[in-house]
Amino acid sequence: MTASARVGLVVVSHSRQLAAGVVEVAAQMAPQVAVLPVGGTADGGIGTDPDAVSRALSAADSGAGAAVLYDLGSAGMAAELAAETAADPDAVLVVDAPLVEGAVAAAVAAQSGAGLATVAEAARSAAAAGPTAVPAEPPREQPAVAGGPTSAEVLLTNEVGLHARPAALLARTVAELDARVVVRYGGHQADAASVLALMGLGAGRGARVAVTASGPQAEEAIRRVRGLAERNFEE
């Protein structure tokens, strides 16, 4: 594990219990990420406390910045206020994302060592992140036999398959390229840019997944995905 700082997360909710619950779920995916809950008013009622958000931001930022997710209207405003008054406003991003899915996606991205902008994007794109059924008639560019320059069948030999960290690594690898990559497994497909969708495929150790790429860097994308799998996702 690298010693470098990871992006921290702050979850702001009107309810103390809701914030704590979201943090519980997200933190399970990211043991080395500071994921801090801020819920309710100072006197324990329903509402938001910008001062508490400020304190959580200071605690969550260990040098790589912090992303804030929130539940409803005034929680977002409290987060914006706290971000503006942070010691370094550039080190804070308030992210408009679905709270639970966004927090999980952001935590996984942060755990993998992604930067603040990537963590925020992971949260934002978590909205429609689940895998979808493969269309009955596959697109024509998908070759019937795997192994073409823009597609590959990849055997997952690493311990956990396309779970949290490997999925995040794959999503980051693909994100660097000008290519759209789709992973198919068990009758479902996932956009490889989405950590949650990849995880939703349920492709574990020993699974063979079909990877297809399109776009100017499609071949490079396939090369890199194969490389990742061959290196067991650097486990």
Place this chain on the structure above:
Amino acid sequence: MGCAEKDVADAVRAAAGVVRRHRDELVNLDRPIGDADHGENLGRGFAAVVAALDAGVPSSPGGVLEVVAKTLISTVGGAAGPLYGTGFLRAARAVGAAEELDAATVAAALRAALDGVVARGGAQLGDKTVVDALAPAVAAAESAAGGGADVAGVLRAAADAAAEGAESTVPLVARKGRASYLGERSAGHLDPGARSASLLLRAFADHAAGSAG
């Protein structure tokens, strides 16, 4: 004839009294279209503001406005905290270190407050929010200041326009805030935020008129 820090602090205390007396009204306005906490939240916030001013009045009108802003942000707990807090904070910045507020400065402070509320909440005129009271109030205040009104005249014009603006929210369908979840069912209700803004401006205007008289 201007308005020094003590006058601003007294106007804020007067506004806190108005908020306290209208607590139940604001709660009841918020119940059908919101979360029934506006009166309680604002009451708690202004009670804390009075306590902060009791502990010591800052040495400039801008300083007083800043204390109001920071206290509301820390204590209100609902959307009114960041919204009014940002409004008072921008107003404080607009008046800067001025020792007394004249009519033009008051109008400029109201304009800055409106801009802050819009920046924070993203609401436009007609969304059934506090902006529907504040925007016409600012226009009226600027018009009055431009026409040579004194501070009391500017605030009276603002309060009159805010009251009318608040009433105009009744038939509107909410597009921002908790009420927006109700869609068409939000029509037929006075917006609590617009009402509280109207009450605050009326309190400031009444206090200024009393001081001048």
